[in-house]
Amino acid sequence: MKAITFIDRARLYVYAGNGGNGCASFRREKYIPHGGPDGGDGGRGGSVILRADKNVDSLLDLYYEPHRRAEHAGPGRGKQCTGRDGRDLRVKVPPGTLVRHEADGALVGELLADGQELVVARGGRGGLGNMHFATSSHRAPRECTPGTPGEQFILRLELKSIADIGLVGYPNAGKSTLLRALTAARPKVAAYPFTTLHPVIGTLELGDAESLRIADIPGLIDGAHRGVGLGHDFLRHIERTKLLVFVVDMAGVDGRDPSDDWDSLQRELELYNAELARRPGLVVANKMDLPEAEERLKDFRKKTKTRPIPISALAGEGVARLREELVRRWETLAGA
Ligand SMILES: Nc1nc2c(ncn2[C@@H]2O[C@H](COP(=O)(O)OP(=O)(O)OP(=O)(O)O)[C@@H](O)[C@H]2O)c(=O)[nH]1
Ligand SMILES: [Mg+2]
Structure with a gap:
C-alpha cells in the first residue's frame, strides 16, 4: 500500500x-x-x-x-x-x-x-x-x-493552498517538469498520466526577498469538473492564485490534438468555476524540442487565437523567457 x-x-x-x-x-x-x-x-x-x-x-x-x-x-x-x-x-x-x-x-x-x-x-x-x-x-x-x-x-x-500562480494542464503535459525548471521544488516526473497525486508548491525567487509561489496540481481531463480523474478535487488549490499558466503538450505525445486539449481545459475550468476561467492566464507550448511540435504550434495559434510561449521544460529551452514574462505579468497584476 x-x-x-x-x-x-x-x-x-x-x-x-x-x-x-x-x-x-x-x-x-x-x-x-x-x-x-x-x-x-x-x-x-x-x-x-x-x-x-x-x-x-x-x-x-x-x-x-x-x-x-x-x-x-x-x-x-x-x-x-x-x-x-x-x-x-x-x-x-x-x-x-x-x-x-x-x-x-x-x-x-x-x-x-x-x-x-x-x-x-x-x-x-x-x-x-x-x-x-x-x-x-x-x-x-x-x-x-x-x-x-x-x-x-x-x-x-x-x-486551499495559497499560491500566486497555478499550473493547469492535461496529465503528462509537463507541468511538474516545468515547476522543476522554474523553482527548486522537486515534484515527481514520469512518462505516464497522473504522476502528480497532490499539489506541490514551488517558490520562484525574484530577488529583493520577493518570491512567487507556483502550484503544480494533478492533471485535468474531460469531466474533471464532475470528479473524473484527480483534477477536480485539486482545482480548489488554484482558486486562490492570481495568474494561471496553461501547459499544453504541443507535440501531442499522447495522441491528442493540442487545440482540443486547450478547449477541454477551458471548458473544465468554466464548468468548475466560471470566475476561474476568466482569470488572467498565460499559455505555454511545451515539448517544443520534439519534431511534431512546430507544425502543431502554428495550427494551435490559428485555432485558439492565443499567443503561446514556446518552451521545452525538459531541455530548459525558453524557460528563462517564460520566467521573465511571468514576473512581468505578475508585476502588472500587482500594480493593478
Ligand atoms: N520531450 C519532452 N518531454 C517532456 C517535456 N516536458 C515534460 N516532458 C516529459 O513528459 C512526461 C510527463 O511530464 P510531467 O512533468 O510528469 O507531466 P505532468 O503534467 O506533471 O503530468 P501529471 O503529473 O501526470 O499531470 C515526462 O516523461 C517528461 O519527461 C519537454 O519539454 N519535452
Ligand atoms: Mg505532474
Missing part, C-alpha cells in the same frame, strides 16, 4: 479544558478564631487554538491524530488561592486552511498568513470561591460555584 503523504480534508475533534471549581474554605490561623471565607476561584480552562505555519503543507497530522484536548484548569484553594489556568493547546495547520463546524457547515474562520491564529474551542471559566459570597449579614458563606465546561466541537478542515 502506498503511504499517505498528503491530506487536504480532515475532521478534527477539539476539546477545550474545563474551568476549575471555586473553593469553599475558611481562614484558620492561630489567635484568629473565626477567620472569614478565603476559598479562591477556579482557573480558566485551556483553549484549543489553530495556528497557521508555513512549514506545514498538509493536514496529515490531524488525520492521524484527530482528537485534540487542551488542559483542564485547577480548582481554587484556601487562602484565596486561585486555581491554575489550563494550558492552551496550539495545533499547527498549513496557511490556507478553512475551518467549518461539522454540524451545520458554518464557517468558523480561515487561516491565511503564517502565524495567524484562530481560537476554535474556548476554555471554561473558573468557578467563584466562597470569599465572593460574604456579606455583612452572611459572614460564613459555604457557597462556591463550579467551573464551566470547556467548549467541544467537531470541525471540518479543508485546505
Whole structure:
C-alpha cells in the first residue's frame, strides 16, 4: 500500500479544558478564631487554538491524530488561592486552511498568513470561591460555584493552498517538469498520466526577498469538473492564485490534438468555476524540442487565437523567457 503523504480534508475533534471549581474554605490561623471565607476561584480552562505555519503543507497530522484536548484548569484553594489556568493547546495547520463546524457547515474562520491564529474551542471559566459570597449579614458563606465546561466541537478542515500562480494542464503535459525548471521544488516526473497525486508548491525567487509561489496540481481531463480523474478535487488549490499558466503538450505525445486539449481545459475550468476561467492566464507550448511540435504550434495559434510561449521544460529551452514574462505579468497584476 502506498503511504499517505498528503491530506487536504480532515475532521478534527477539539476539546477545550474545563474551568476549575471555586473553593469553599475558611481562614484558620492561630489567635484568629473565626477567620472569614478565603476559598479562591477556579482557573480558566485551556483553549484549543489553530495556528497557521508555513512549514506545514498538509493536514496529515490531524488525520492521524484527530482528537485534540487542551488542559483542564485547577480548582481554587484556601487562602484565596486561585486555581491554575489550563494550558492552551496550539495545533499547527498549513496557511490556507478553512475551518467549518461539522454540524451545520458554518464557517468558523480561515487561516491565511503564517502565524495567524484562530481560537476554535474556548476554555471554561473558573468557578467563584466562597470569599465572593460574604456579606455583612452572611459572614460564613459555604457557597462556591463550579467551573464551566470547556467548549467541544467537531470541525471540518479543508485546505486551499495559497499560491500566486497555478499550473493547469492535461496529465503528462509537463507541468511538474516545468515547476522543476522554474523553482527548486522537486515534484515527481514520469512518462505516464497522473504522476502528480497532490499539489506541490514551488517558490520562484525574484530577488529583493520577493518570491512567487507556483502550484503544480494533478492533471485535468474531460469531466474533471464532475470528479473524473484527480483534477477536480485539486482545482480548489488554484482558486486562490492570481495568474494561471496553461501547459499544453504541443507535440501531442499522447495522441491528442493540442487545440482540443486547450478547449477541454477551458471548458473544465468554466464548468468548475466560471470566475476561474476568466482569470488572467498565460499559455505555454511545451515539448517544443520534439519534431511534431512546430507544425502543431502554428495550427494551435490559428485555432485558439492565443499567443503561446514556446518552451521545452525538459531541455530548459525558453524557460528563462517564460520566467521573465511571468514576473512581468505578475508585476502588472500587482500594480493593478
Ligand atoms: N520531450 C519532452 N518531454 C517532456 C517535456 N516536458 C515534460 N516532458 C516529459 O513528459 C512526461 C510527463 O511530464 P510531467 O512533468 O510528469 O507531466 P505532468 O503534467 O506533471 O503530468 P501529471 O503529473 O501526470 O499531470 C515526462 O516523461 C517528461 O519527461 C519537454 O519539454 N519535452
Ligand atoms: Mg505532474
